[in-house]
Amino acid sequence: MNKYLAAKVSELNVNPRKIVQVNGLEIGLFHIKGAYYAWRNICPHAGAPVCQGLISGTTLPTHVYEYEYGLEEQVLRCPWHGWEFDLTTGKHLVEGSKTKLRGYEVVVENGKLYVLMK
Numbered sequence: 001m002n003k004y005l006a007a008k009v010s011e012l013n014v015n016p017r018k019i020v021q022v023n024g025l026e027i028g029l030f031h032i033k034g035a036y037y038a039w040r041n042i043c044p045h046a047g048a049p050v051c052q053g054l055i056s057g058t059t060l061p062t063h064v065y066e067y068e069y070g071l072e073e074q075v076l077r078c079p080w081h082g083w084e085f086d087l088t089t090g091k092h093l094v095e096g097s098k099t100k101l102r103g104y105e106v107v108v109e110n111g112k113l114y115v116l117m118k
């Protein structure tokens with residue numbers, strides 16, 4: 001595994017998202033609830049720049065006529081067709097879906113964020 005410098009930690013203090021080039025790939029870095037995540041900026045549905053989508057929460061699975069909102073500031077909504085992904089796992093938020101964002105491990109060292117890739 002190779003370690004690539006992606007950004008300074010301070011760059012994600014105010015805005016929780018930064019899109020960077022790492023090893024020739026466009027990656028979205030996210031600071032979500034104290035942890036850092038790196039996702040490839042390609043939607044698994046049809047290739048949109050998914051990391052540019054809205055960050056919000058979503059309605060959670062409930063019984064009929066019940067509405068519960070959750071995962072606040074943890075959901076990424078693709079700008080093209082609205083598919084939603086959990087930014088902490090990359091999982092597509094549809095029951096039974098096996099689709100995920102392509103992710104990379106992030107390492108924090110001396111105030112800098114590194115992405116691990118082959």
Ligand code: FES
Nearest residue numbers: 043045046078081
């Ligand atoms: S390209 Fe992302 S939801 Fe269609």
